[in-house]
Amino acid sequence: xxxxxxxxxxxxxxxxxxxxxxxxxxxxxxxxxxxxxxxxxxxxxxxxxxxxxxxxxxxxxxxxxxxxxxxxxxxxxxxxxxxxxxxxxxxxxxxxxxxxxxxxxxxxxxxxxxxxxxxxxxxxxxxxxxxxxxxxxxxxxxxxxxxxxxxxxxxxxxxxxxxxxxxxxxxxxxxxxxxxxxxxxxxxxxxxxxxxxxxxxxxxxxxxxxxxxxxxxxxxxxxxxxxxxxxxxxxxxxxxxxxxxxxxxxxxxxxxxxxxxxxxxxxxxxxxxxxxxxxxxxxxxxxxxxxxxxxxxxxxxxxxxxxxxxxxxxxxxxxxxxxxxxxxxxxxxxxxxxxxxxxxxxxxxxxxxxxxxxxxxxxxxxxxxxxxxxxxxxxxxxxxxxxxxxxxxxxxxxxxxxxxxxxxxxxxxxxxxxxxxxxxxxxxxxxxxxxxxxxxxxxxxxxxxxxxxxxxxxxxxxxxxxxxxxxxxxxxxxxxxx
Ligand SMILES: *[C@@H]1O[C@H](CO)[C@@H](O)[C@H](O)[C@H]1NC(C)=O
Ligand SMILES: *[C@@H]1O[C@H](CO)[C@@H](O)[C@H](O)[C@H]1NC(C)=O
Numbered sequence: 039x040x041x042x043x044x045x046x047x048x049x050x051x052x053x054x055x056x057x058x059x060x061x062x063x064x065x066x067x068x069x070x071x072x073x074x075x076x077x078x079x080x081x082x083x084x085x086x087x088x089x090x091x092x093x094x095x096x097x098x099x100x101x102x103x104x105x106x107x108x109x110x111x112x113x114x115x116x117x118x119x120x121x122x123x124x125x126x127x128x129x130x131x132x133x134x135x136x137x138x139x140x141x142x143x144x145x146x147x148x149x150x151x152x153x154x155x156x157x158x159x160x161x162x163x164x165x166x167x168x169x170x171x172x173x174x175x176x177x178x179x180x181x182x183x184x185x186x187x188x189x190x191x192x193x194x195x196x197x198x199x200x201x202x203x204x205x206x207x208x209x210x211x212x213x214x215x216x217x218x219x220x221x222x223x224x225x226x227x228x229x230x231x232x233x234x235x236x237x238x239x240x241x242x243x244x245x246x247x248x249x250x251x252x253x254x255x256x257x258x259x260x261x262x263x264x265x266x267x268x269x270x271x272x273x274x275x276x277x278x279x280x281x282x283x284x285x286x287x288x289x290x291x292x293x294x295x296x297x298x299x300x301x302x303x304x305x306x307x308x309x310x311x312x313x314x315x316x317x318x319x320x321x322x323x324x325x326x327x328x329x330x331x332x333x334x335x336x337x338x339x340x341x342x343x344x345x346x347x348x349x350x351x352x353x354x355x356x357x358x359x360x361x362x363x364x365x366x367x368x369x370x371x372x373x374x375x376x377x378x379x380x381x382x383x384x385x386x387x388x389x390x391x392x393x394x395x396x397x398x399x400x401x402x403x404x405x406x407x408x409x410x411x412x413x414x415x416x417x418x419x420x421x422x423x424x425x426x427x428x429x430x431x432x433x434x435x436x437x438x439x440x441x442x443x444x445x446x447x448x449x450x451x452x453x454x455x456x457x458x459x460x461x462x463x464x465x466x467x468x469x470x471x472x473x474x475x476x477x478x479x480x481x482x483x484x485x486x487x488x489x490x491x492x493x494x495x496x497x498x499x500x501x502x503x504x505x506x507x508x509x510x511x512x513x514x515x516x517x518x519x520x
Contacts, residue, residue: 130198130483132261133207133251134184141214141238142181145222159185163467167218173305173390174217176283176478177263179465181213183475186468195471197479204251208486210260212280214242217266224268239273246277255279255493261482265303267386281485283478286388286410297410298488301481304412304463304474305390309370311397311464315457319377319446325353326441327376327400329369330391331384340405340428341382344437351438356380373398377449378424378441381406393463396422399456401449403441405431413462413477415484422455 136155139148143157148164150157157164159182166175187199201207216239223234232240246252252260260280264270267289274282278294283303287295326348330341348354355372359365373379379395383406395402402423411419419425424444430436461470462477469475 128483129193129196130479130486131201131206131208132184132198132211132479133201133204133209134181134211134213135245135249135251137213137242137245141242142177143215145215145218146178156185160189167222170308171218171221173308174221174265174269174285175306175465176265176303176474177213177215177217179306179467179469179475180211180263180283180478181215182467183469183479184211184213195476197476197483208259209281209482209489210251210255212242212246212260212262214238214262214270216262216264216269220266220269220271236272239270243273243276255489256496258492258496259489263303265305281482281489286386286408288386288388288408299485301478301485302410302412302414303478305388305393306465306474307393307397307463308366308390309373309394309398311460312374312399315374315399317374317399319449319453322375322377322400323353324355324372324376325351326378326380326403326438327355327372328380328382329355329357329359329365329372330382330389331358340432341384343432344380344382344405347432347434348438354438369394370398373400376400378403381409383408383428396456396463397460399453399460401452401456403437412474413481415481417459417462422452422459 139150139155143164144150146164146166148157148162163182166172166178184198184200187196190196190199193199204210219235219238223238226233226236246257246260257277257279258281260277261283262270262277262280263283264274265283265285267285270277270282274290274294282295282300284290284295284300285305286302287297287300290296328344345356345358348356355376373395376398377400379391379398379400379402381389381392381395381402381404387406387408388410392402392404404423404425405428407428411417424440426437426440461473464470464473465475466473
């Protein structure tokens with residue numbers, strides 16, 4: 039569905055136009071004909087070389103890297119065009135396992151009636167525990183959306199529906215609420231050998247690997263949400279053939295998770311949206327805002343260095359301290375009153391701060407070389423974020439010179455763009471067109487062709503068995519699952 043031919047048709051159109059032009063140019067016919075031939079030759083060789091490139095690329099274990107496809111213009115979020123490319127006949131079909139409630143809603147405290155696996159969402163909507171837990175609540179919103187798709191007659195704005203026959207599904211969704219399982223149940227009581235979080239992961243691996251759906255694909259078409267960086271810590275090394283929904287790859291070896299196979303989801307922002315934002319460049323009195331923890335582990339030392347560089351500046355707010363209850367309100371006011379908001383790598387490359395900045399319409403300044411961003415295959419972040427490499431950020435005066443030099447017009451352009459993209463980061467129930475839930479389903483959809491290819495390739499030898507001393511030397515992955 040993403041393999042759009044518009045780039046090629048555009049190129050071919052250009053080529054044809056050129057050709058026509060060549061035909062008309064009578065007076066210099068010989069010269070131009072020569073030029074045409076040369077052009078034709080170049081064109082053919084380019085296509086030839088490109089096709090080789092794709093062939094080589096696709097023979098790597100993680101097939102197609104969408105980012106190299108020439109389609110970025112097409113999908114860069116011009117919403118109307120965008121929704122047309124994902125219209126109703128391309129809705130993602132999702133089969134969801136009926137996992138017992140202890141893997142999902144019971145972790146939120148839902149009691150249920152002992153009969154039904156799922157809450158009847160018409161009658162009761164179990165709440166996700168609030169506070170900072172919410173930033174990783176992605177699992178909850180995706181599951182609710184699938185449950186709701188059962189009752190939706192109107193498919194407008196919907197990017198995924200639940201199907202009950204797994205043979206008809208594009209992907210298989212695993213409704214394990216891994217982030218809340220980590221946040222709430224990672225500690226073990228003295229008399230226990232293992233925490234609930236560990237036990238759940240063990241049962242999950244046992245359950246999944248016994249399913250016919252898993253065996254059919256080796257897990258490659260399974261979707262597992264593990265948004266908290268420490269969630270699924272044990273099971274990830276066993277379930278890695280699946281597609282993970284993650285915050286970043288900071289705590290994953292590239293064989294277990296990577297940008298080709300997996301999907302990056304935004305954090306749910308913790309500050310509230312800036313509704314009816316009538317601020318402007320001049321009314322936002324703080325140039326640069328940062329609030330966060332100091333003395334973080336590896337990768338976080340840049341925070342300290344920046345602090346010493348910026349602390350004397352009058353129009354910079356730079357302070358440390360974790361965000362507590364009234365802290366969230368103060369952070370929200372601070373961001374809404376600032377032109378730029380700093381996002382510095384902490385002990386992981388990503389944080390909810392970026393999404394807090396976006397919904398505060400405070401232009402994010404990202405200093406995190408390893409960060410991965412949601413939907414970046416269709417969204418150009420340079421239109422509303424400023425990226426600064428860590429070495430540059432640590433050069434004397436580099437950052438402030440850069441920011442002070444950004445004109446009111448340029449800033450206002452980014453601010454307007456922030457207001458346009460804000461909805462892509464909104465988790466809500468019921469979900470709405472192109473909000474975070476739908477954007478994540480769409481990101482999954484864009485990976486379906488490459489999943490299908492991987493599954494099909496893995497079936498090549500299913501009839502006759504693999505050659506002795508397996509010739510499949512192309513798989514640099516742990517082969518703990520078939
Ligand atoms: C599930 O779908 C497959 C493929 O369309 C079909 O052959 C099969 O009969 C379906 N199973 C049920 C129980 O409907
Ligand atoms: C500010 O921008 C202008 C033009 O974009 C550039 O020539 C100048 O060197 C910049 N100044 C600083 C301090 O970065």
